[in-house]
Amino acid sequence: MDEVHIYERLKGIVPDVFDMETAELNPELRIEDIDGWDSLSHVRLILTIEKAFKIKFLTSEMGNLQNIGDLVAAIKSRL
Amino acid sequence: MNSLYAELQWLPRAPEDFSKRLKALEEADDRWLGRELKGLASHALDLNQLTRVAKFVKRARTEGKSLDPLTPFRLAVLAGSTIDMMVPALTASAVRHGIALEIIQPSYDQVAQEALTPDSKVNQSKPDAVLIAIDYRALPLKLSLGDTETSNSTVQSAIAFLRSIQTGIKSNSGSLCIFQTFAPPPEALFGSLDRGLRGTLRSLIDEVNRELTEFVVGSGDVLLDVAALAETVGLADWHNPQLWNLAKLSFSDELIPLYADHVARTVAAIRGKSRKALILDLDNTVWGGVIGDDGLEGIQIAQGDARGEAHLAVQRLALDLRQRGIVLAVSSKNTDEIARIPFEKHPEMLLKLDHFAVFQANWNDKATNIQAIAEELSLGLDALVLLDDNPVERGLVRELLPDVAVPELPEEPAFYARTLAAAGYFETVAFASEDLQRAEYYQTNAKRAKLLSQVDGVDAYLCSLDMTLAFRPFDNVAKARITQLINKSNQYNLTTRRYTEPEVTEAQNDPNVFTLQARLSDIFGDNGMISVVICRPGAAGEWEIDTWLMSCRVLGRKVEHAMLQQILEHARVAGITRLVGIYRPTDRNKLVADHYAKLGFVRMDEDASETSRWELVVKDAEPIVVPMKVVSEGFGGLTGEAYEVDAQQHVS
Numbered sequence: 187m188d189e190v191h192i193y194e195r196l197k198g199i200v201p202d203v204f205d206m207e208t209a210e211l212n213p214e215l216r217i218e219d220i221d222g223w224d225s226l227s228h229v230r231l232i233l234t235i236e237k238a239f240k241i242k243f244l245t246s247e248m249g250n251l252q253n254i255g256d257l258v259a260a261i262k263s264r265l
Numbered sequence: 266m267n268s269l270y271a272e273l274q275w276l277p278r279a280p281e282d283f284s285k286r287l288k289a290l291e292e293a294d295d296r297w298l299g300r301e302l303k304g305l306a307s308h309a310l311d312l313n314q315l316t317r318v319a320k321f322v323k324r325a326r327t328e329g330k331s332l333d334p335l336t337p338f339r340l341a342v343l344a345g346s347t348i349d350m351m352v353p354a355l356t357a358s359a360v361r362h363g364i365a366l367e368i369i370q371p372s373y374d375q376v377a378q379e380a381l382t383p384d385s386k387v388n389q390s391k392p393d394a395v396l397i398a399i400d401y402r403a404l405p406l407k408l409s410l411g412d413t414e415t416s417n418s419t420v421q422s423a424i425a426f427l428r429s430i431q432t433g434i435k436s437n438s439g440s441l442c443i444f445q446t447f448a449p450p451p452e453a454l455f456g457s458l459d460r461g462l463r464g465t466l467r468s469l470i471d472e473v474n475r476e477l478t479e480f481v482v483g484s485g486d487v488l489l490d491v492a493a494l495a496e497t498v499g500l501a502d503w504h505n506p507q508l509w510n511l512a513k514l515s516f517s518d519e520l521i522p523l524y525a526d527h528v529a530r531t532v533a534a535i536r537g538k539s540r541k542a543l544i545l546d547l548d549n550t551v552w553g554g555v556i557g558d559d560g561l562e563g564i565q566i567a568q569g570d571a572r573g574e575a576h577l578a579v580q581r582l583a584l585d586l587r588q589r590g591i592v593l594a595v596s597s598k599n600t601d602e603i604a605r606i607p608f609e610k611h612p613e614m615l616l617k618l619d620h621f622a623v624f625q626a627n628w629n630d631k632a633t634n635i636q637a638i639a640e641e642l643s644l645g646l647d648a649l650v651l652l653d654d655n656p657v658e659r660g661l662v663r664e665l666l667p668d669v670a671v672p673e674l675p676e677e678p679a680f681y682a683r684t685l686a687a688a689g690y691f692e693t694v695a696f697a698s699e700d701l702q703r704a705e706y707y708q709t710n711a712k713r714a715k716l717l718s719q720v721d722g723v724d725a726y727l728c729s730l731d732m733t734l735a736f737r738p739f740d741n742v743a744k745a746r747i748t749q750l751i752n753k754s755n756q757y758n759l760t761t762r763r764y765t766e767p768e769v770t771e772a773q774n775d776p777n778v779f780t781l782q783a784r785l786s787d788i789f790g791d792n793g794m795i796s797v798v799i800c801r802p803g804a805a806g807e808w809e810i811d812t813w814l815m816s817c818r819v820l821g822r823k824v825e826h827a828m829l830q831q832i833l834e835h836a837r838v839a840g841i842t843r844l845v846g847i848y849r850p851t852d853r854n855k856l857v858a859d860h861y862a863k864l865g866f867v868r869m870d871e872d873a874s875e876t877s878r879w880e881l882v883v884k885d886a887e888p889i890v891v892p893m894k895v896v897s898e899g900f901g902g903l904t905g906e907a908y909e910v911d912a913q914q915h916v917s
Contacts, residue, residue: 202314229514230316
């Protein structure tokens with residue numbers, strides 16, 4: 187799966203976690219700037235992504251996920 | 266991960282438009298809001314969906330909207346781990362069980378403080394119950410391998426800690442306490458010795474669980490057996506070390522929906538909402554096969570028969586449930602006398618007629634029947650559970666009687682009993698000897714409940730099934746199946762005329778004989794061939810209906826009416842002015858005695874053997890709207906050209 191496809195799928199996933207209408211994702215969007223973000227919804231986002239893409243992140247990888255671009259790259263590396 | 270439990274597979278899957286439906290509830294009238302929410306929450310929802318339902322409930326409460334008929338319940342949750350992800354799941358799962366849960370959640374890891382301080386957040390809120398949702402890490406447990414004395418005092422310290430929480434809550438707020446048993450981690454120190462040697466983590470936790478159970482049950486508080494739940498799904502799936510390290514989740518997030526449902530069941534049981542009666546379908550639920558078609562010798566319930574044993578397990582579970590006070594009833598689409606035969610005559614049946622308080626076997630829809638059962642037992646619909654292998658029946662009852670619990674069943678009958686048990690509809694928090702008698706209180710004479718007025722909405726439900734009825738004349742591809750149906754149909758069979766395959770071929774090739782085969786598909790799949798009709802020329806301008814048979818599985822869906830429409834179309838094209846139907850009664854087909862009357866035929870005569878003849882004048886036949894799409898193909902023969910008749914339109 188390439189980055190474009192990953193973005194497309196994230197547009198469906200992120201609103202489910204944060205109770206948003208649509209997600210205007212761009213690589214620079216910082217995850218903690220998303221409305222409704224807190225440390226727990228961050229964990230929920232990671233877990234939801236793991237299930238959706240059937241991947242598992244290492245604990246050490248999770249700390250480096252600042253923005254959407256980091257997230258996409260991390261997903262791509264695990265696929 | 267075992268999906269039956271993790272995915273709550275007894276619940277129907279969440280609808281595709283779940284988000285839209287939840288959003289639409291923002292406009293819902295107060296009178297329906299609670300009911301609609303419960304309907305939506307009665308699907309298997311993932312953690313994100315549960316969280317959104319909980320947010321909705323919270324918002325509705327702040328906006329002062331009524332959540333009737335959901336029963337309010339205030340639950341305080343004490344935990345030494347992160348419960349923020351789990352709390353919304355509790356609220357949403359409680360909706361499923363008819364409870365509007367308000368959760369009091371103190372700051373993180375303040376279990377003892379909250380219990381013991383009189384003016385703590387928890388004690389001040391005067392909750393209806395306090396859930397002590399701690400795990401083994403919260404207990405003062407220290408390894409004391411092989412040291413009996415130290416092990417004993419370790420266990421006693423843990424119990425003293427738990428008792429002090431109980432005392433604190435009781436004296437400060439008087440609330441009911443819900444204590445959880447402890448799930449040990451899967452990591453063993455020795456291996457098998459961990460269980461038997463004193464002072465290992467496993468044996469310490471075992472002992473704590475045992476003593477905890479005793480003092481909780483003895484004191485009138487409530488036990489939530491998390492240890493059993495964790496064992497059921499597997500300790501290795503329950504405990505996730507990475508998630509503990511990351512976010513202090515005491516068990517895997519994937520099991521939050523399951524855990525939340527168990528807490529919700531417990532709260533509902535505290536509020537007296539445990540279900541009290543189990544209604545069983547018969548064919549392919551309590552035995553393999555269809556009694557009306559397969560007969561006593563053909564149904565499968567024997568020991569040593571793999572299929573039969575699956576259904577015996579259902580019977581055994583039903584009997585055990587009855588022993589603990591759950592009332593049993595039957596709702597089956599069958600002729601009453603025929604449905605009773607296995608209970609009266611089959612040597613391997615575990616269930617007997619006198620185990621049932623009500624025995625409803627007839628050809629009316631199950632919603633109307635279940636309503637009659639509820640009336641007869643003086644129970645609310647929300648006290649009933651229906652176990653039925655047929656997804657169409659399950660859908661109908663869920664749609665028309667949403668308060669009745671109808672578990673989804675897997676394809677493999679070997680898992681029916683386990684699925685019913687997993688759903689936990691009958692979970693209670695107290696058991697008294699009076700419960701043992703409850704099933705007897707209902708006179709166990711397998712009564713037939715009187716049917717009241719028919720439940721509304723059956724036609725609308727039928728339309729929602731997206732049925733397509735496909736008609737063709739007899740052809741070579743279908744010949745074997747046609748012959749099989751002609752020879753094995755006994756119940757919905759007007760004349761019970763048997764044909765050999767060469768005779769079927771003869772009818773197929775005879776230009777003066779009208780043959781019809783019908784296949785039905787719906788949203789649940791293809792039902793295959795479900796009806797066969799053969800019309801032969803009688804007097805001039807007349808067709809005699811020599812054969813009309815149908816699978817009982819599709820009764821009540823107006824298939825017969827659609828068949829008649831189709832016959833009339835072709836009759837008109839062939840210049841036929843009269844249809845003559847014949848009913849030859851047997852001891853198996855009483856069910857179709859009024860088939861022709863129902864379709865508007867008029868009785869002509871009756872011969873000495875009780876065979877009746879019925880007529881319908883083609884030009885006087887009233888068109889009928891049927892709840893399905895009709896497709897007709899392959900009828901070139903009669904007029905020399907192929908033509909198609911389309912959906913619910915009528916050629917007049």
